[in-house]
Amino acid sequence: xxxxxxYYPSEPTKPSVVTATVPGxxxxxxxxxxxxxxxxxPAYFVADYDKSCxxxxxxxxxxxxxxxxxxxxxxxLGYNNxxxxxxxxxxxxxNALVNRAAIGNFPSKELNAVLTKLLKVAPKGxxxxxxxxxxxxxxxxxxxxxxxxxxxxxxxxRDVPFTEEELTSVMENKTPGSPKLAVLSFKKAFHGRxxxxxxxxxxKPVHKLDxxxxxWPHAEYxxxxxxxxxYEEANRKEDDRCLKIVQDLITSWHIxxxxxxxxxxxxxxxxxxASKYFLQKLRDITLKHDVVYIIDEVQTGVxxxxxxxxxxxxxxxxxxxxxxxxxxxxxxxxFFHNLDFIPNQPYRQFNTWCGDPARMxxxxxxxxxxxxxxxxxxxxxxxxxxxxxxxxxxxxxxxYFDRLRGKGRGTFIAWDLPTSDLRNSLLQKLRLNGCxxxxxxxxxxxxxPTLTFEPKHADIxxxxxxxxxxxx
Amino acid sequence: xxxxxxYYPSEPTKPSVVTATVPGxxxxxxxxxxxxxxxxxPAYFVADYDKSCxxxxxxxxxxxxxxxxxxxxxxxLGYNNxxxxxxxxxxxxxNALVNRAAIGNFPSKELNAVLTKLLKVAPKGxxxxxxxxxxxxxxxxxxxxxxxxxxxxxxxxRDVPFTEEELTSVMENKTPGSPKLAVLSFKKAFHGRxxxxxxxxxxKPVHKLDxxxxxWPHAEYxxxxxxxxxYEEANRKEDDRCLKIVQDLITSWHIxxxxxxxxxxxxxxxxxxASKYFLQKLRDITLKHDVVYIIDEVQTGVxxxxxxxxxxxxxxxxxxxxxxxxxxxxxxxxFFHNLDFIPNQPYRQFNTWCGDPARMxxxxxxxxxxxxxxxxxxxxxxxxxxxxxxxxxxxxxxxYFDRLRGKGRGTFIAWDLPTSDLRNSLLQKLRLNGCxxxxxxxxxxxxxPTLTFEPKHADIxxxxxxxxxxxx
Numbered sequence: 001x002x003x004x005x006x007y008y009p010s011e012p013t014k015p016s017v018v019t020a021t022v023p024g025x026x027x028x029x030x031x032x033x034x035x036x037x038x039x040x041x042p043a044y045f046v047a048d049y050d051k052s053c054x055x056x057x058x059x060x061x062x063x064x065x066x067x068x069x070x071x072x073x074x075x076x077l078g079y080n081n082x083x084x085x086x087x088x089x090x091x092x093x094x095n096a097l098v099n100r101a102a103i104g105n106f107p108s109k110e111l112n113a114v115l116t117k118l119l120k121v122a123p124k125g126x127x128x129x130x131x132x133x134x135x136x137x138x139x140x141x142x143x144x145x146x147x148x149x150x151x152x153x154x155x156x157x158r159d160v161p162f163t164e165e166e167l168t169s170v171m172e173n174k175t176p177g178s179p180k181l182a183v184l185s186f187k188k189a190f191h192g193r194x195x196x197x198x199x200x201x202x203x204k205p206v207h208k209l210d211x212x213x214x215x216w217p218h219a220e221y222x223x224x225x226x227x228x229x230x231y232e233e234a235n236r237k238e239d240d241r242c243l244k245i246v247q248d249l250i251t252s253w254h255i256x257x258x259x260x261x262x263x264x265x266x267x268x269x270x271x272x273x274a275s276k277y278f279l280q281k282l283r284d285i286t287l288k289h290d291v292v293y294i295i296d297e298v299q300t301g302v303x304x305x306x307x308x309x310x311x312x313x314x315x316x317x318x319x320x321x322x323x324x325x326x327x328x329x330x331x332x333x334x335f336f337h338n339l340d341f342i343p344n345q346p347y348r349q350f351n352t353w354c355g356d357p358a359r360m361x362x363x364x365x366x367x368x369x370x371x372x373x374x375x376x377x378x379x380x381x382x383x384x385x386x387x388x389x390x391x392x393x394x395x396x397x398x399x400y401f402d403r404l405r406g407k408g409r410g411t412f413i414a415w416d417l418p419t420s421d422l423r424n425s426l427l428q429k430l431r432l433n434g435c436x437x438x439x440x441x442x443x444x445x446x447x448x449p450t451l452t453f454e455p456k457h458a459d460i461x462x463x464x465x466x467x468x469x470x471x472x
Numbered sequence: 473x474x475x476x477x478x479y480y481p482s483e484p485t486k487p488s489v490v491t492a493t494v495p496g497x498x499x500x501x502x503x504x505x506x507x508x509x510x511x512x513x514p515a516y517f518v519a520d521y522d523k524s525c526x527x528x529x530x531x532x533x534x535x536x537x538x539x540x541x542x543x544x545x546x547x548x549l550g551y552n553n554x555x556x557x558x559x560x561x562x563x564x565x566x567n568a569l570v571n572r573a574a575i576g577n578f579p580s581k582e583l584n585a586v587l588t589k590l591l592k593v594a595p596k597g598x599x600x601x602x603x604x605x606x607x608x609x610x611x612x613x614x615x616x617x618x619x620x621x622x623x624x625x626x627x628x629x630r631d632v633p634f635t636e637e638e639l640t641s642v643m644e645n646k647t648p649g650s651p652k653l654a655v656l657s658f659k660k661a662f663h664g665r666x667x668x669x670x671x672x673x674x675x676k677p678v679h680k681l682d683x684x685x686x687x688w689p690h691a692e693y694x695x696x697x698x699x700x701x702x703y704e705e706a707n708r709k710e711d712d713r714c715l716k717i718v719q720d721l722i723t724s725w726h727i728x729x730x731x732x733x734x735x736x737x738x739x740x741x742x743x744x745x746a747s748k749y750f751l752q753k754l755r756d757i758t759l760k761h762d763v764v765y766i767i768d769e770v771q772t773g774v775x776x777x778x779x780x781x782x783x784x785x786x787x788x789x790x791x792x793x794x795x796x797x798x799x800x801x802x803x804x805x806x807f808f809h810n811l812d813f814i815p816n817q818p819y820r821q822f823n824t825w826c827g828d829p830a831r832m833x834x835x836x837x838x839x840x841x842x843x844x845x846x847x848x849x850x851x852x853x854x855x856x857x858x859x860x861x862x863x864x865x866x867x868x869x870x871x872y873f874d875r876l877r878g879k880g881r882g883t884f885i886a887w888d889l890p891t892s893d894l895r896n897s898l899l900q901k902l903r904l905n906g907c908x909x910x911x912x913x914x915x916x917x918x919x920x921p922t923l924t925f926e927p928k929h930a931d932i933x934x935x936x937x938x939x940x941x942x943x944x
Binding site for chain 1: 502503505506508509510511512513514515516517518519520521522524529532543544546547551552553556557559560563565566567569570571572573574575576577578579580581583584587588591600601602605606607608609612615616619620622623624634638639642643644645649650651652653654659664665666667668671674677678679680681682683684685686687688690798799802814817818819820821822823824825828830831834
C-alpha cells in the first residue's frame with residue numbers, strides 16, 4: 001500500500017483549477033478583508049486547510065493544487081496528517097499549548113521524553129539539542145553557543161572567571177565583555193532576518209536594506225557546472241578557489257572569526273550545492289583555526305534530500321560542531337555533541353520559554369513517522385524517478401532546463417530558466433495548471449514537496465510541467 | 473461566584489509542601505534524567521502540569537504551590553483554563569498546529585478572524601499588528617519596522633527608490649545600504665537576548681557576556697523614592713535628570729538614534745516604574761528628534777497592572793509608535809497605528825512563518841476571557857487589597873519591605889530586601905512554605921500572579937509571606 005493511501009485515503013487524484021485566475025473571486029475578496037489586519041502583498045492565495053489533504057492544497061476558490069512548495073519547504077508529511085492530528089488529543093500537547101511553561105525554570109515531567117524522541121533523529125554524532133522558535137532564532141542561539149565556546153577557549157577553560165573589566169564593559173556594549181567577534185558566512189546565503197542572522201544573509205537586498213548589520217565577512221560559495229560527472233575537474237578547481245577565500249578571510253578579517261556558518265545546499269540563494277570535498281575541507285580549516293563549524297539545515301534538513309540531514313552525505317569527520325534546524329520540523333533549535341557547548345554557567349543560554357514544547361512534540365512525531373514508514377527510502381525513490389523524468393524534459397527543452405541539479409539528493413531538485421521573467425512566467429503557468437511551485441534566486445525553480453510525495457505525484461507534476469513549458 | 477470557582481471548581485484551597493526540600497526525591501530523580509537532554513541547572517522543580525490548576529502549580533513530588541511567578545509572568549488565566557483547552561478542539565487550532573502555514577504566502581481562511589480577535593484588546597490608538605515568536609523577536613521585528621520608517625523619512629518618502637549604491641553595499645554589510653543606526657534603551661533594561669535586542673538589554677552581565685553587540689546607547693531610567701506621594705518633588709527632579717540624558721544622547725551619540733525603546737516598568741531590572749510625566753516627555757522628545765517611540769510591554773502587558781497595557785496609565789499623546797508584546801499573550805509581536813510602518817515593498821518585513829497561528833489563537837482567547845469576565849477589575853481589586861496588606865507587613869517589618877512599589881498597578885507589585893542573600897533566602901522559604909515567587913534585579917521580590925488571582929489567594933500568600941519573613 002502506498003504511503004499516501006495509508007495516510008490520506010481521500011487525497012485527490014489530480015489537481016483541479018476552477019477559476020480563470022489564482023486567486024479567483026473568493027480569494028480576492030478574502031484578501032481584501034485580510035488586508036485590514038495583515039500585509040497581503042506577498043500572498044499567493046488564501047488557503048482552506050480543512051480541505052487540503054496530503055500533497056494537495058486547496059484554496060478558498062475551490063482550486064486544488066499539487067503542492068511542491070509545501071509552505072516554503074515547511075510541511076514534512078502532507079496536510080492533515082492523521083498521526084500529527086493525534087498529538088492534539090494528548091495531555092502533553094494540552095499542557096504544552098495551554099500551560100505554556102518557562103521550561104528552563106519549570107520543566108514538565110514530559111519534557112525529557114519529548115526531547116529524547118526528537119534526538120532519535122539527530123544528525124550522526126550530535127547527542128544534545130537546544131530549542132528555539134524559528135530558523136533565524138536557531139542560528140542566533142547557535143552563534144551564542146559558538147561565541148561563548150570561543151571565548152572560553154581563549155580565556156583558558158571553563159573555570160576561568162570573568163574579569164571585573166569584562167563584567168563592567170559588557171553593560172556598556174564595549175570590549176572586552178562584549179568582544180568584537182565575527183561569524184563567517186557565504187555570498188548568496190540565507191540564514192534568517194534578525195540582526196545576527198541577517199548579518200550572515202546575503203541572497204537578496206530586500207531581506208536587509210536599511211537595517212544595521214555586524215561587519216561580518218562573506219566568502220564565496222562554489223558555483224558548479226552541471227551535470228556534475230562531466231565537470232569534475234572544473235568543479236574541484238571551483239572548490240579550491242572558494243576554500244582559499246575562506247582561509248584568507250579567516251586569517252585576515254579585521255575581526256576574529258569565531259564561527260563559520262554554511263548551508264549544505266544554499267536554498268533561497270539558488271539551490272547551490274556544496275561538494276563532500278568542500279564541506280570536509282571546511283572542517284579541516286575550522287579545526288586548524290579554532291573556528292566553530294555550524295551547518296544550517298533549516299531548509300535542507302528533515303529528509304527532503306533523502307537523508308535525514310543533508311550534510312550526512314558529506315560524512316564530515318570529525319562531526320561539525322553545531323547543526324541548526326527548523327522548517328520541516330515545525331520547531332527550531334540546534335544539535336551539538338560537545339558538552340563544552342553548554343555554557344560554564346546557567347542562565348547564559350536562556351530565555352523565558354526556551355522553545356515551544358507544542359512544536360517540539362510535533363517535531364518528535366514527524367521524526368517518528370519518518371522512521372516508522374522509512375520515508376527516506378520513499379524520498380530517494382521518488383527523487384530518482386522525478387530526476388530522470390526531468391532529464392528527459394531537459395533533453396527535449398534544453399533552453400528551459402539549465403543546470404538541472406539535485407541528482408541523488410531526494411526530491412531536493414532545482415533548475416534554471418534563462419531569465420527571471422521566464423521563471424516567474426513558468427511558476428504562474430504551473431499554478432494555473434494546478435501545481436504550486438516556488439522559485440529561488442533570480443531564475444531558478446526549486447522543488448520542495450513533502451516526504452510523502454510519490455512517483456504517482458511526480459507523474460502528474462511532470463505532465464503539467466511539460467504543458468506549462470509548452471505554454472511559455 | 474468567584475472567577476476561580478467559575479474556571480477552576482477543583483482548585484486547591486491551600487498550598488501543601490510534603491517534601492523536606494524542593495525539589496524532593498522524585499524531582500531530583502526527574503532532573504537527573506532530564507539532564508541527559510537539557511540544561512537543568514536553572515530548574516526550580518519539575519512540574520506536573522496535568523495536576524496543576526488555576527493559581528496552583530503542582531510538582532512531581534506532589535507539592536502544591538500557590539503560584540505568584542506564573543512561568544516568569546507568562547500564564548494569564550491560570551493552569552488548565554477550560555476556555556483555553558476548548559481551543560484545542562477547534563479546526564482552526566488543528567490547522568494552525570498540524571498544517572503550519574507560511575502565512576505571508578499562504579494565509580488561511582481563518583487568519584483574519586484570528587487577528588481581528590487579537591486586535592480587540594490592542595492598546596488605545598494601535599490598529600494593526602505584526603506577529604513574531606518571542607519577546608526578543610517582537611522587539612527586533614519592531615526595530616526593523618522602525619529602521620525602515622526612519623530611512624524612508626530620511627530618503628524623502630515611500631516612493632523614493634533605493635540607489636544602486638544602497639543595493640550593492642547592503643550585500644557587503646556596508647553603508648549606505650546597511651546604515652549605522654542605533655536604538656536607545658535604558659540602563660537595567662531587559663528586552664531579550666538576541667543580537668539586536670541583546671544590545672538593548674543591560675540588566676545583568678550574564679545575559680550577554682562574550683556576545684558581540686551593536687554600539688547602542690543606554691540612558692538612565694528614573695529611580696524613585698517611595699512612597700511616591702511623599703517624594704513627588706524629588707522624583708520629578710529624577711525624571712528631569714534622566715530626560716536630559718535621553719535628550720543629550722539622542723543629539724550627541726555618534727550613531728543616529730532611530731528608535732527609543734522603553735519598558736513602562738523595568739521588570740527583570742528591578743520593577744523600576746516610570747511616571748506618566750516621564751513617558752509623556754519621551755513622546756515630546758522623540759517627536760522633536762524624529763525618533764520612533766517603542767514601548768516594550770512584554771512583561772507589563774496583558775492585564776497584570778490593572779490595565780490591558782501598562783503604558784495606558786500614562787495616556788501618552790499622540791500614541792507611541794510601536795508596542796511590543798509576548799509572555800501573558802503566549803504569542804508575540806508588535807502593535808502599530810501608522811500605516812507608514814508597513815514597509816513600502818512586500819517581503820521587507822517577512823519570514824517563513826510570520827508568527828505562529830496556534831499561539832495567536834491562544835492570545836485571542838486570552839484577550840476574550842479578559843473582556844468577558846472583566847478580569848482587569850479583578851486584578852485591580854486584588855491588587856489594591858494585596859498592596860494594603862503588604863503595607864501592613866511593611867509597617868511591621870520595615871527592614872524587609874523597602875521601596876514597596878506597584879500601588880494602583882494591579883498585582884504588579886515588588887519590594888526590596890536589604891541584600892541579595894536575604895532576598896534569595898526569602899524566596900526559598902516562601903517555596904518551602906508553599907508559595908512560588910520570583911525575584912528581579914539584585915534584591916527585589918516581584919509578584920506576577922495570574923489575572924485570576926483573587927483576594928482569597930492574597931490572604932493565603934500574605935499569611936505565608938509573614939511566616940517566611942519571621943523565619944529569616
